[in-house]
Amino acid sequence: MKCPKCGYVRQQQDNHVIEGVCPQCSIAYSKWKPDTAPVDKSAEPVEPGRFTLEPVVPFTARIVSRLLEVPEQVDSLTFWGRVGLYIAFFIWGWSFILGGIDWISIGGSFLHNANLPFHEFGHVLFSPFGRYMGILGGSLFQVLMPLGLMLAFILQRRDTFAASIMLWWCGQNFIDVSPYIADAPYRAIPLIRGMSEDYHDWGNLLSMGGTLDRAATYASLWFGTGVVLLLLSFGWGGYLLYRQHRNLGGF
Structure with missing residues (x-):
């Protein structure tokens, strides 16, 4: 046998x-009896020194996912309130874009007075890093502060729509600084508390760097950066509202 x-x-x-x-x-x-059952390889012991890797989501994909995150359920009142806010900031943003580097329209906005305390605090914050950074710190903190709030809304509150408004504010601050830079060779913009032209931030900064003749170029760069950030905020906020509309519920 x-x-x-x-x-x-x-x-x-x-x-x-x-x-x-x-x-x-x-x-x-x-x-x-012959063993015809399929072998469950997942139950096999892992050999020493042998590793099995789980699928890893790329870092950039995780960032994009977080930036586009929306609530799973949105009530109608909140949604349409955000739509109204988006329209208001959209129109307001375009008024800054189309107005160009114009001190009268930019400095005449009440938002300039709201930005001013952050500008002045920036001088104090950066003063320990030397005279140059102390002067630059005003404009620097003015544009960085909204970015810090944007990150807080994304990471802590997980409110991406509010974060898009903070990006808008950052762009507006870049535009707000641009006429100040353009005025560096002339020092004609009135300063707060009756300060003399000797306290003109950008007049001093560009003079220290020997680039006073490039004031118009630097002003255009700051203005252009502000425009780009405003446009990004429009696209970001609008897409978030589109996604929220798909999750729209009742009152």
């Missing part, structure tokens, strides 16, 4: 082995 497992053919000299048992591998012919 031939063994169904190992293929050994029982010989005459194997009479000492019980009938029905393979002399070669010792299995009982009648009880042996």
